[in-house]
Amino acid sequence: xxxxxxxxxxxxxxxxxxxxxxxxxxxxxxxxxxxxxxxxxxxxxxxxxxxxxxxxxx
Numbered sequence: 697x698x699x700x701x702x703x704x705x706x707x708x709x710x711x712x713x714x715x716x717x718x719x720x721x722x723x724x725x726x727x728x729x730x731x732x733x734x735x736x737x738x739x740x741x742x743x744x745x746x747x748x749x750x751x752x753x754x
Contacts, residue, residue, distance in 0.1 A: 708734075711742045715749070 711734055720726040730749050734741035 708738055708742055711745050715745060718750075 712731070715727065715730045715734060718727070730741075730745060734745060737744075
């Protein structure tokens with residue numbers, strides 16, 4: 697069980713890192729919105745980022 701927690705934490709940390717280092721094409725608000733989504737909804741925000749967020753960036 698402890699190993700799954702570590703894996704989840706690593707995926708969550710990678711998601712935050714990925715959002716922070718991505719270049720967003722539109723206005724500057726996209727990055728802020730994604731950071732807030734990932735921080736306030738950790739599991740759902742991570743899933744949404746990998747399903748929808750990464751496609752809209754370069």
